[in-house]
Structure formats: structure tokens, C-alpha cells
Amino acid sequence: MYTSIVLVKQVPDTSNISGQVMKEDGTVNRSKLPAVFNFEDRVALELALQIRDRFGGTITAVTMGPPRASDVLRECLYMGADSAYLITDRKFAGADTLATSYVLCEAIKRIGIYDFVFAGRQAIDGDTAQVGPQTAEKLDIPQVTYTEAILDVRDRTARVRRKIEGGYEILETTLPVLLTVLKDAAIPRPFSAKRVMAFKGAKSLLELEKMVEGNSLLYIDKLVHEYRGRSLFIPTLTADDLEIDVGRCGIRGSPTKVHKVESVVLAGSSPAKIENTTAGISSMIDSLLADKILG
Amino acid sequence: MAETSKEVWVFVEQRGGRAADVSFELLSKGRKLADAMGGVLKSVVIGDGVRPLAVETFRFGADESYLVEHPDLAGYKTLPYGRVINDLVTKHRPRIVLFGATIIGRDLAPRVASHTVSGLTADCTDLKIADVNYLGRDYPKLLLQIRPAFGGNIIATIITPDNPIQMATVREGVMEKHHAEIVRDVRIVDIPYSPNGLDDIVRVVEQHREESRINLKGAPIIVAGGYGIGTKENFGLVRELAHVLGGEVAGSRAAVDAGFIPHERQVGQTGVTVRPKLYIAVGISGAIQHRAGMQESKKIIAINSDPDAPIFEVAHYGIVGDAMDVIPRFIDAYKRKLK
Numbered sequence: 001m002y003t004s005i006v007l008v009k010q011v012p013d014t015s016n017i018s019g020q021v022m023k024e025d026g027t028v029n030r031s032k033l034p035a036v037f038n039f040e041d042r043v044a045l046e047l048a049l050q051i052r053d054r055f056g057g058t059i060t061a062v063t064m065g066p067p068r069a070s071d072v073l074r075e076c077l078y079m080g081a082d083s084a085y086l087i088t089d090r091k092f093a094g095a096d097t098l099a100t101s102y103v104l105c106e107a108i109k110r111i112g113i114y115d116f117v118f119a120g121r122q123a124i125d126g127d128t129a130q131v132g133p134q135t136a137e138k139l140d141i142p143q144v145t146y147t148e149a150i151l152d153v154r155d156r157t158a159r160v161r162r163k164i165e166g167g168y169e170i171l172e173t174t175l176p177v178l179l180t181v182l183k184d185a186a187i188p189r190p191f192s193a194k195r196v197m198a199f200k201g202a203k204s205l206l207e208l209e210k211m212v213e214g215n216s217l218l219y220i221d222k223l224v225h226e227y228r229g230r231s232l233f234i235p236t237l238t239a240d241d242l243e244i245d246v247g248r249c250g251i252r253g254s255p256t257k258v259h260k261v262e263s264v265v266l267a268g269s270s271p272a273k274i275e276n277t278t279a280g281i282s283s284m285i286d287s288l289l290a291d292k293i294l295g
Numbered sequence: 296m297a298e299t300s301k302e303v304w305v306f307v308e309q310r311g312g313r314a315a316d317v318s319f320e321l322l323s324k325g326r327k328l329a330d331a332m333g334g335v336l337k338s339v340v341i342g343d344g345v346r347p348l349a350v351e352t353f354r355f356g357a358d359e360s361y362l363v364e365h366p367d368l369a370g371y372k373t374l375p376y377g378r379v380i381n382d383l384v385t386k387h388r389p390r391i392v393l394f395g396a397t398i399i400g401r402d403l404a405p406r407v408a409s410h411t412v413s414g415l416t417a418d419c420t421d422l423k424i425a426d427v428n429y430l431g432r433d434y435p436k437l438l439l440q441i442r443p444a445f446g447g448n449i450i451a452t453i454i455t456p457d458n459p460i461q462m463a464t465v466r467e468g469v470m471e472k473h474h475a476e477i478v479r480d481v482r483i484v485d486i487p488y489s490p491n492g493l494d495d496i497v498r499v500v501e502q503h504r505e506e507s508r509i510n511l512k513g514a515p516i517i518v519a520g521g522y523g524i525g526t527k528e529n530f531g532l533v534r535e536l537a538h539v540l541g542g543e544v545a546g547s548r549a550a551v552d553a554g555f556i557p558h559e560r561q562v563g564q565t566g567v568t569v570r571p572k573l574y575i576a577v578g579i580s581g582a583i584q585h586r587a588g589m590q591e592s593k594k595i596i597a598i599n600s601d602p603d604a605p606i607f608e609v610a611h612y613g614i615v616g617d618a619m620d621v622i623p624r625f626i627d628a629y630k631r632k633l634k
């Protein structure tokens with residue numbers, strides 16, 4: 001039986017960026033972009049599910065993000081996570097990787113004891129690969145980054161294959177451990193239709209509060225009780241809930257700041273236009289030969 | 296505010312006693328940063344029997360070297376290496392610490408930044424020292440950490456204004472390596488190391504490494520294909536052109552993600568940075584991350600069916616057309632010249 005926590009992130013689909021997504025302060029206006037489940041985090045969840053399939057245990061998905069990040073938590077439930085936590089607060093906004101790892105670390109400690117913490121290697125919006133190791137350091141546990149496969153788990157020891165420069169290595173690590181996972185480590189299972197039916201109504205505290213706002217017949221405490229009873233409640237943790245140092249959260253707790261953002265200034269002028277004909281290409285080759293670039 | 300440190304540190308990454316190229320590249324850059332700050336450059340060398348490596352760092356501009364040697368430190372391990380650098384940074388509070396954005400650097404730097412509460416910026420494509428006014432306050436001689444962000448549509452300049460320690464990682468090949476103009480006297484400071492039983496909670500059982508036979512960085516001619524090539528089969532033509540010209544074949548990230556070509560051959564910010572004599576980009580639109588890895592090539596030929604593709608703006612020769620049509624013509628024309 002192993003307890004896993006999986007860190008997931010809702011990311012803007014960076015393959016679909018238009019010009020209007022940057023705010024004046026240089027941060028990203030995420031509401032203008034389609035949001036997706038960071039793929040490597042889905043792979044991380046899959047590895048946690050495989051461990052649960054083999055040895056039993058429980059899986060808790062955790063995300064820090066704006067209220068709408070509960071979308072990815074529902075997707076975690078569809079894949080098979082037992083429970084999910086939304087870590088959200090305006091005070092967390094604008095966090096760099098250091099401030100993010102502080103909040104995640106405090107949230108993990110609050111959620112409880114664990115054997116594994118899983119995360120994708122990196123998120124596609126920043127590609128930094130920093131939050132996993134920064135969180136492991138703050139939790140004071142070992143890490144295995146660039147995980148390619150979990151080979152075995154026994155006697156509270158995991159045998160893991162990880163990528164290294166020019167090859168791979170096999171490590172044995174005592175639990176608990178934090179693993180960051182490469183995209184090829186596993187193929188994430190599709191959502192189970194049964195679980196989609198069961199959990200599509202799962203709601204975070206914020207979403208329940210919204211329902212109450214529009215309906216005077218509903219009472220939030222009753223609603224939470226009801227949703228919890230049906231296992232459809234996504235607990236929310238705020239800065240107050242975590243009793244953390246708000247000076248270490250969000251933009252205040254972030255040592256790195258975006259100073260300037262520019263669209264790319266291109267160095268080159270326009271190229272010599274070569275006709276797509278044998279003669280055109282042939283004369284280009286001539287000048288490359290003359291410049292001793294070719295030949 | 297207390298006088299801030301003027302030290303620039305470079306973590307020297309070694310495997311089997313040989314330094315990674317990126318470490319020398321960072322020392323060369325670190326020398327310039329230290330000069331711009333009126334500061335000093337220090338190398339941090341960790342391993343077993345790596346004193347010659349510490350000496351070598353002086354050829355690339357180091358003023359001083361911290362050397363930590365112990366049999367337990369022969370190969371990289373997260374926990375003991377992390378502890379060594381955490382302790383050094385905590386004790387000496389350098390102003391800047393640079394790591395290679397290698398697997399080792401990306402494993403180690405975040406742990407150190409987390410422990411020492413330092414700012415850390417990943418995969419910088421340029422580093423500069425400048426006086427900065429940020430939100431109405433003046434910050435003299437700050438490190439500008441420049442990197443493409445957000446799918447590559449923008450270049451962001453990241454700063455660490457109110458924090459004493461600025462850390463950054465840089466990919467191999469992005470900075471140029473060169474010997475220092477002035478070589479300082481060798482000054483090595485030996486740092487004692489005591490093993491800690493906790494380090495054994497992670498053990499290396501096996502290691503398999505093949506020295507890569509692929510040498511994109513050293514190739515004088517590179518033919519790179521992108522997503523626009525369409526299929527893995529079509530990519531055969533890109534390979535053929537590379538073969539005929541006596542060059543290496545490479546790809547953009549999109550081509551790697553599509554499975555056309557392995558990651559070792561990826562050019563760009565998250566791949567290899569190259570400066571060949573001739574770079575031929577076929578079916579590559581030319582996102583900033585890709586251009587960051589090839590725009591310093593001596594001559595660039597862009598082949599793309601979209602005349603507005605940004606790749607044309609860094610190219611010397613542009614051919615608008617379908618790759619499947621242009622490449623055979625190119626091969627044919629070149630072969631005729633050789634006759």
C-alpha cells in the first residue's frame with residue numbers, strides 16, 4: 001500500500017498563442033488562452049495509478065492555480081485519482097517557481113503523509129523543470145528527476161530508471177521520494193466513462209459558493225456536506241487554511257521578476273529570394289561554392 | 296542595505312573527471328559579467344581527483360576555485376552535491392551563480408535555489424549586467440537574464456531585484472567558450488567534505504552511457520527539417536540532402552515531438568545550439584526557440600511553403616516552395632556541379 005501525491009498543472013496551450021495574451025506588467029493573461037492539462041503531469045498520474053494498481057494505496061492530485069484549475073482536478077478524478085485538492089488564493093498569483101514550491105510544500109505537508117510525490121518534469125508554459133526539485137528540497141526528501149520508468153517498489157524502496165546525459169542510470173531510493181517524470185515514461189490511460197459520469201459533477205468550494213450566490217435556497221455548509229457525502233467535493237486550500245507566510249507567496253515571495261517583454265526583434269534582413277527552379281537553385285549553389293560554404 | 300557581494304560563481308560539471316563544455320562556456324561568460332560588475336569569478340569544482348580541472352578553470356578566467364574532493368563525490372549525486380553547494384552559497388553569499396542547463400544542472404540548481412532562497416531563471420539565452428530601474432527604484436549592476444518565453448513568441452528579461460543571490464542556467468553551446476585574455480595565478484581553496492549517512496538513501500545501482508556519436512555542434516553543414524516535412528517518410532529526403540552535402544541531419548522541436556527525428560538531433564533552445572558554416576532549414580517555421588539555436592550560422596538557407604514564415608527573416612537565401620519539390624531539385628543541381 002502506497003500513498004501518492006501527484007502535482008498537476010493547468011497550462012495555457014502554448015501552441016496556440018495570439019498577441020493579446022501578455023499583460024502590461026509582463027505576466028501572462030491566462031484567461032485569454034485555452035487551458036490544458038500539462039501532458040507530463042498526466043504521465044506522472046499514470047505512474048501513480050500503476051503503482052496503486054500493483055500494490056494498492058491512494059492517490060491525491062494537487063494543483064495550485066486559479067479557480068478554473070479545478071478542471072484538471074476533475075480530469076484527474078476521471079483517470080482514477082481518489083481525491084483532489086485545489087490550492088488557490090489571490091495571494092498566490094504571479095508566483096515564480098520558488099514561491100510556487102513553498103506553497104506546494106506547505107500544502108503537501110497539510111494533506112498528510114505520503115510515500116511518493118509525482119510531478120511532470122516540466123510544464124509547457126515555462127519549461128523550467130524547477131518546481132519539482134525545489135519542492136523536494138523544501139520537503140527535505142530525495143528526488144529522482146527525468147524518470148523514465150519505475151522498475152520495482154519493495155520494502156519501502158523504489159527502483160527507478162532515469163535519463164542521464166548520453167544514457168540512463170538505475171537508482172534505488174528509500175521512500176518517501178519525489179519523482180519528476182518524462183513524457184515517455186508511460187501512456188496516460190484514457191478517462192474511464194464510468195468515472196466521468198461519476199465525477200463530472202465534482203465541485204470545488206469556490207464552485208459551490210458560486211452556486212449559492214445565484215440561489216437563496218442553498219446554504220454553503222449544507223452543500224459542502226452533501227457534496228462531500230457523495231465524494232464530489234474538491235477541497236480548497238487558501239493561504240489562511242495553510243497558515244503560511246504570505247510574504248513568501250505569489251509575486252511578493254518571488255525573487256525573480258519579469259522586467260521586460262519584447263516581441264522578437266529579428267537580426268537578419270530579408271533573404272535573397274531564390275526561385276524554386278533548377279536554374280535558381282543552381283545559381284545559389286554556385287555562390288555557396290564560390291564563398292567556400294559548400295564543396 | 297549591506298554591501299552586496301561581487302562574486303560570480305560557475306558550477307563546473309564533470310563526468311569522469313572531464314568537464315562539460317558548458318562549464319567552460321559559462322566561465323567565459325562569467326568572466327565578462329565579473330568584469331562588468333567590478334567583481335571576481337570563482338569556479339566550484341566537485342569530484343574525486345579533479346584538481347587538474349580546478350586548475351584548468353583559470354585558463355577560462357577564474358580568479359579563484361573552490362575545490363571539494365572526496366571518493367564519495369566522484370559521480371554526481373543530488374543530495375551530497377546539493378549539500379556541498381548549499382553550504383558554500385550560504386556561507387559566502389555570491390551575487391551570481393551559473394549552472395549548465397544539463398540534466399545535472401537542472402537537477403541541482405533548483406535544489407540550491409530553494410535551499411538558499413535565491414532567484415533562479417532557466418535556460419537563459421543571454422546574460423548581461425546593467426543598471427535597472429524597476430518600479431521606480433534603481434538597482435545598480437543587476438543581472439539581466441534573457442530567455443524566450445511562452446511558446447517563443449516573446450523574449451523576456453528576468454531580473455532578481457530585491458534578492459542578494461541571482462542564479463541562472465544556460466544550455467550548452469549558447470555562450471561561446473574562449474580562453475581568458477589575462478590568466479590569473481592559480482588559487483585553489485580546498486573545502487573539506489564529510490560524508491553524511493543520509494546521502495545513501497539514494498544509491499546508483501547501474502549506469503549506462505554511450506558517448507554520443509552525433510556531433511551536431513561540430514558539423515560544418517546541417518540540414519534541419521521541421522513539422523512542415525509532414526511525415527516520417529518524407530523526412531528521408533531531408534536525410535538524403537544532408538548526406539549528399541556531407542552534413543548532419545537535425546530537426547526542430549516540432550519535428551522531434553512528431554517523432555520524425557530523435558531528440559539528440561534537436562536544434563533550438565531546448566536542444567543543441569549550433570553555428571555551422573551552412574544551415575538549411577526545411578519546413579521549419581522558425582519560432583524564436585529554434586532561431587535561438589541556429590541564427591548565428593554563417594549562411595542560412597530557408598525552404599518553406601509559407602512566404603511569411605519567420606525563418607525567412609534570419610535566412611540569407613529563401614526558397615518559397617514545397618520541400619518535397621525543392622529538395623530533389625537541390626540534390627540534383629548539386630550533384631551536377633560535382634561532375
